Amino acid sequence: MAVFKIVHITKYQYNWPIKESINEIRLFPHHFENQDVLQYQLLITQNPEVIFSEDYHGNRVGNFNILEAHTEMSIESRMLVRVNHSLKIPEVDHATVSDLKNEKEKSIALLRFSYPEIISKQDEIDQILAAIGGQNKTIIALAQACSEYIYTHFTYTKGITTIHTTLDEILEIKKGVCQDFAHVLLQLMRTLGIPARYVSGYICPNQSGMRGEGATHAWVEVYSPVQGWLGIDPTNNIWTMDNHVKLSVGLNFSDCTPVKGTFKGLAKQTLSVCVSIGYEDGSHFEEINDVQLQEVSTEVQEQLDYIDNLYQQQVQQQQ
Known part of the structure; x- marks a missing residue:
């Protein structure tokens, strides 16, 4: 038997503001005969309302929207779990x-x-x-x-x-x-x-x-x-x-993707995931990974390059 304190932070960043971000998350530790969830807390940028449901496989699913324009979204999942x-x-x-x-x-x-x-x-x-x-x-x-x-x-x-x-x-x-x-x-x-x-x-x-x-x-x-x-x-x-x-x-x-969703806007996104684990003996382990996302299409990349060039020209004119 072991008890773990786990903090899982998923952070999306966008090079241009996006809006109407619609997301589905599966970040809730399973209750089953070998595992007990002792504590759980979910923290999300802008504190949106999260609607909970259960999917076909019995997983707890959370759905939320962030409608306002933003350049960053962070989802922090905190849990205390006992496993046997x-x-x-x-x-x-x-x-x-x-x-x-x-x-x-x-x-x-x-x-x-x-x-x-x-x-x-x-x-x-x-x-x-x-x-x-x-x-x-x-x-x-x-x-x-x-x-x-x-x-x-x-x-x-x-x-x-x-x-x-x-x-x-x-x-x-x-x-x-x-x-x-x-x-x-x-x-x-x-x-x-x-x-x-x-x-x-x-x-x-x-x-x-x-x-x-x-x-x-x-x-x-x-x-x-x-x-x-x-x-x-x-x-x-x-x-x-x-x-x-x-x-x-x-x-x-x-079926098990921790976070998936979509948004409105033309922007490049980056994703980093940090998992921190605390053990009963007081030791601690943390790892941060930059996740490789699917590359955007040539058409979208051309539009992004065009926007970047316009922005650079505006900056130069203001100097």
């Missing part, structure tokens, strides 16, 4: 894929989590599974084998992928970060017919050398008819422990 993953022990679970048949027949949700994505490189997924060998293996053994394969054959490299990188591209370069490895493991599990879902959250190992520590993290949960959903982290090749804090679940990253 030892309530579930994957090693004692001997269920097999065939044991899932009745479960999937009763649940549309489990069926949906069992469908692999349609990709061009599905043959590579099939080759990986053939190399691993699935005959007579339990769900747990298959998940462990696939996780170990990703950990061994894919290189953890920051900055080489973005949230828009496709599964085909990840299989091509065999490099990426936690989000990419989670998507590969999802494809492997679902190809086997095992329900699997994407998990967004944090890993808080107090600087123990695990990959992805101190920042937003992603892993996978596989479904067993014996114990239900069990978390496995292919980035570190481990089953989730007391230092994995869960925010949201879904089919893929798109």
Whole structure:
């Protein structure tokens, strides 16, 4: 059992004023049998009203608008969370894929989590599974084998992928970060017919050398008819422990995006994310990441360059 104090700050900045910013956030730690939310506070620029709801996957969702013109938006999520993953022990679970048949027949949700994505490189997924060998293996053994394969054959490299990188591209370069490895493991599990879902959250190992520590993290949960959903982290090749804090679940990253939205205006935006984690022993860890966003189109870039040139001319005339 462990208790963490986490502060997650998402900061958008715009080089020109924008308005009517409409946003959807999933920054609320999950209440489930292994995790208790002891305290929670949400702070947003201009203190807009936040409308709360629950999505299809049971995640708490917040929606808010900032209508006035602004050049910066900050979303600060503060939480105190207690985690106890030892309530579930994957090693004692001997269920097999065939044991899932009745479960999937009763649940549309489990069926949906069992469908692999349609990709061009599905043959590579099939080759990986053939190399691993699935005959007579339990769900747990298959998940462990696939996780170990990703950990061994894919290189953890920051900055080489973005949230828009496709599964085909990840299989091509065999490099990426936690989000990419989670998507590969999802494809492997679902190809086997095992329900699997994407998990967004944090890993808080107090600087123990695990990959992805101190920042937003992603892993996978596989479904067993014996114990239900069990978390496995292919980035570190481990089953989730007391230092994995869960925010949201879904089919893929798109269902779990911490912040997404739109705005009116012509401006370039930058995004930085700061995650600060406080531990029970009084130690503290903080990491700041500048997030690589999708590049604007050539047409939009030309308009931005035109505005910048006009502004520079006005400044020169005033001097």
